[in-house]
Amino acid sequence: MPELGRRGVIARYGHRMAIDGIEAPVTLCEGGTPLIPAPRLARELGLGCELVLKYEGLNPTGSFKDRGMTAAITQAAADGARVVMCASTGNTAASAAAYAARAGMRCVVVVPDGKVALGKLAGAVAYGARVVAVKGSFDDGLRLVREATETSGIALVNSLNPARIEGQKTAAFEICEALGGPPDWLCLPVGNAGNITAYWKGFREEVSAGELPRMLGGQAAGAAPLVLGRPVERPDTVATAIRIGNPARWTEAQAAIDGSSGLVAAVEDAGILRVYRMLAQLEGVFCEPSSAAGLAALAGEVARGAISVTGRTVVCVLTGHGLKDPDAAMASARPCVAVEPRLEPLLEAASNG
Numbered sequence: 001m002p003e004l005g006r007r008g009v010i011a012r013y014g015h016r017m018a019i020d021g022i023e024a025p026v027t028l029c030e031g032g033t034p035l036i037p038a039p040r041l042a043r044e045l046g047l048g049c050e051l052v053l054k055y056e057g058l059n060p061t062g063s064f065k066d067r068g069m070t071a072a073i074t075q076a077a078a079d080g081a082r083v084v085m086c087a088s089t090g091n092t093a094a095s096a097a098a099y100a101a102r103a104g105m106r107c108v109v110v111v112p113d114g115k116v117a118l119g120k121l122a123g124a125v126a127y128g129a130r131v132v133a134v135k136g137s138f139d140d141g142l143r144l145v146r147e148a149t150e151t152s153g154i155a156l157v158n159s160l161n162p163a164r165i166e167g168q169k170t171a172a173f174e175i176c177e178a179l180g181g182p183p184d185w186l187c188l189p190v191g192n193a194g195n196i197t198a199y200w201k202g203f204r205e206e207v208s209a210g211e212l213p214r215m216l217g218g219q220a221a222g223a224a225p226l227v228l229g230r231p232v233e234r235p236d237t238v239a240t241a242i243r244i245g246n247p248a249r250w251t252e253a254q255a256a257i258d259g260s261s262g263l264v265a266a267v268e269d270a271g272i273l274r275v276y277r278m279l280a281q282l283e284g285v286f287c288e289p290s291s292a293a294g295l296a297a298l299a300g301e302v303a304r305g306a307i308s309v310t311g312r313t314v315v316c317v318l319t320g321h322g323l324k325d326p327d328a329a330m331a332s333a334r335p336c337v338a339v340e341p342r343l344e345p346l347l348e349a350a351s352n353g
């Protein structure tokens with residue numbers, strides 16, 4: 001077969017992943033996402049750093065979850081699983097559904113009723129998953145899924161599954177490869193805390209202890225258990241992907257933050273949405289609101305003088321594509337204008353926008 005672009009993270013890094021089945025990977029050619037320089041945004045936010053965006057929304061189902069899901073489904077296939085299950089705020093659901101479809105497995109996804117962005121639900125149903133909406137939070141869903149998978153033979157594909165971490169750590173490898181070394185800072189949103197765990201593991205495997213980047217996690221103010229130091233009973237935020245009150249990988253996330261001399265910061269929804277709009281309108285990079293939480297946390301911490309990143313290389317991970325949440329996009333930008341099919345109103349509209 002000729003080399004046709006992206007090969008998938010198991011083809012590239014399977015020899016560095018602790019999973020079974022890498023000789024027959026279940027893949028959609030995920031990974032290999034670009035690092036996009038964002039100089040206008042860095043200037044506008046007064047960061048003074050070299051700001052680079054790791055645009056994970058360009059994965060096959062539109063989020064970073066695909067890196068972990070190729071590993072988890074490949075492992076599940078090697079184990080002989082016929083059915084997989086996850087709790088999800090949406091992106092894990094879409095990703096699990098796609099990779100399960102590819103593996104010929106049944107997929108059951110458990111989502112918080114009414115709190116999943118439209119593009120994610122559309123993905124999950126399109127890929128043929130059984131979508132179960134629980135009248136409760138993501139945390140309620142995860143508790144149920146842990147119980148349901150304990151004895152039933154159904155494979156759990158949340159990031160509690162170590163294969164998910166093995167797959168997601170490849171993003172750290174790619175960043176080091178593309179930059180010719182690790183960045184000084186890595187900023188990312190934190191929800192269930194699998195991704196910060198995975199990046200930290202990837203960096204520790206890739207670079208020497210003295211070179212490790214500092215990790216900066218962003219949480220939504222209404223769903224900030226790591227910042228508060230206690231679970232949040234009723235998490236709430238416009239950033240529905242990270243509407244999580246009791247992260248499964250809490251201990252590992254805290255170890256990444258402490259071990260890297262990093263920090264975790266809370267950002268109000270207004271701050272998240274501001275950076276979300278700036279990413280699209282200053283750099284042409286459209287991510288979902290949750291994805292902006294890492295950069296919003298960085299901007300907030302720099303603005304209040306808690307940290308300085310002057311002259312540093314900073315990578316912000318944009319975890320999901322903007323089209324995942326069309327409702328958020330329409331609600332946070334200027335509305336469309338309708339005109340009669342004549343030149344005058346068109347020119348009028350063109351000149352005042």
Ligand code: AN7
Nearest residue numbers: 088089091092191192193194195319320
């Ligand atoms: C766009 O899909 O938890 O801290 O169930 O979709 O590893 O949980 C999604 C999480 C960040 C947080 N950005 O990552 C799910 C889910 C986006 C996300 C996160 C999620 P973790």
